[in-house]
Amino acid sequence: MGNDIAPSFDASIKAIKETLPVNLQSPRVGVICGSGLSGLVDIFRDVVLVPYENIPGFSKSTVPGHKSALAFGFLGAGEGVPVVAMLGRFHPYEGHSLSSVVYPVRVMAKLGVKDIIITNAAGSLNPLIPVGTIVVIHDHLALPNLTGMNPLLGPQTSLDLPRFLPLSDAYSPALRRLAFLAAYHLQLEESALAEGTYAWVSGPTYESPAEGRFLRRAGADVVGMSTVPEVLAAREEGLNVMVLSLVTNFVVIPETYRSIREEVLAELEGKKVELPKAEIVSHEEVLLIGKEKARVMRKLVERVVETL
Numbered sequence: 001m002g003n004d005i006a007p008s009f010d011a012s013i014k015a016i017k018e019t020l021p022v023n024l025q026s027p028r029v030g031v032i033c034g035s036g037l038s039g040l041v042d043i044f045r046d047v048v049l050v051p052y053e054n055i056p057g058f059s060k061s062t063v064p065g066h067k068s069a070l071a072f073g074f075l076g077a078g079e080g081v082p083v084v085a086m087l088g089r090f091h092p093y094e095g096h097s098l099s100s101v102v103y104p105v106r107v108m109a110k111l112g113v114k115d116i117i118i119t120n121a122a123g124s125l126n127p128l129i130p131v132g133t134i135v136v137i138h139d140h141l142a143l144p145n146l147t148g149m150n151p152l153l154g155p156q157t158s159l160d161l162p163r164f165l166p167l168s169d170a171y172s173p174a175l176r177r178l179a180f181l182a183a184y185h186l187q188l189e190e191s192a193l194a195e196g197t198y199a200w201v202s203g204p205t206y207e208s209p210a211e212g213r214f215l216r217r218a219g220a221d222v223v224g225m226s227t228v229p230e231v232l233a234a235r236e237e238g239l240n241v242m243v244l245s246l247v248t249n250f251v252v253i254p255e256t257y258r259s260i261r262e263e264v265l266a267e268l269e270g271k272k273v274e275l276p277k278a279e280i281v282s283h284e285e286v287l288l289i290g291k292e293k294a295r296v297m298r299k300l301v302e303r304v305v306e307t308l
C-alpha cells in the first residue's frame with residue numbers, strides 16, 4: 001500500500017471552508033472518534049457536519065460504529081474552543097491506502113489544529129488493565145511500521161516536513177498530564193485511567209492466542225487496528241498528540257493450551273469431560289462497551305480541551 005492519492009489539500013480545505021461559518025473555519029483542537037465513540041460530538045456546541053463525500057481526497061468509512069463526516073463546533077465552558085472531530089476513521093484493513101488513512105489528519109493540521117486527541121477501542125493484553133479502563137497511551141509497538149507498512153514511506157507531501165521523524169516524544173507528556181489532572185478533577189476512580197503501550201496490528205482478524213502472548217511479552221498493554229498511522233502523520237505535521245484507548249475486551253492469552261488429546265483419552269476411559277466455554281471477542285461487544293463508557297470519555301476529552 002503506497003501513497004496512491006494525489007494530495008489535493010487546497011481542494012479539500014476549500015470544500016470544507018465553503019460549508020462553515022467563519023468562526024468555525026480554524027479549529028484549534030482535532031479529535032478522532034474510535035469505534036463506537038462518535039458520541040463524543042454530543043458535547044460540541046453549534047455543530048456543523050461536513051460529510052466526507054463532500055470533501056475531495058476523503059474516503060468513506062465502511063466499519064459499523066464509524067460515521068463519515070467531520071464535525072466542527074465549540075467545546076468547553078465560556079466561548080469554548082473551536083474543534084473538529086472525525087466521526088469515523090479509515091483503517092488499512094478496509095482497503096484504504098495508508099496515505100488515505102492519514103489524509104484527514106494532514107487536513108486538520110492545514111486548517112490550524114495544534115493538538116489532536118486520538119481515541120480508539122482496544123483489547124487489553126495486561127491483566128491489570130480491565131475492560132472499561134481508558135488507557136492514556138505513552139508509546140507504541142508497530143510491527144507493520146517495522147516491516148515496511150509506514151504511512152510516511154515515499155515522497156513527502158511537503159519538503160518542509162522532517163524526513164526522519166523521531167518518535168521518542170510522540171505522545172505528548174504535557175497532554176498526558178492534562179488527562180490525569182482531568183480525571184482527578186472529575187473525581188473519576190483511580191482505576192478509570194491507566195497508562196500503557198499500544199500495539200498496532202493491521203486486523204481485521206483479532207489476535208490469535210499466540211499473537212496476543214507475543215505482543216504482551218514484547219511490552220504492549222493494549223492492541224488495536226488504528227491510531228499509529230494517524231499519530232505518525234500528526235507528528236510529522238508538528239501536532240501535539242494524545243491517545244486515549246478504551247479497553248473494550250480482553251485478548252485471550254492462555255499460558256497453556258487445553259490438551260484435546262488428554263480429553264479424548266479421558267472420554268475413552270469413560271470420564272465426563274467439562275468443555276470450557278471459549279471467550280470470543282466480537283465487534284458488537286466492542287461497540288457496546290464504547291456506548292457504556294461514552295460519558296466518561298466525553299467528560300475527559302471536554303476537560304482536557306478546556307485546560308489546554
Ligand SMILES: O=P(O)(O)O[C@@H]1C[C@H](O)[C@@H](CO)O1
Nearest residue numbers: 034035120121225226283286
Ligand atoms: O477504529 P478503532 O481502532 O477504534 O476500532 C477498533 C479496531 C477495529 O476497527 C475494530 C475492531 O472491533 O475496533
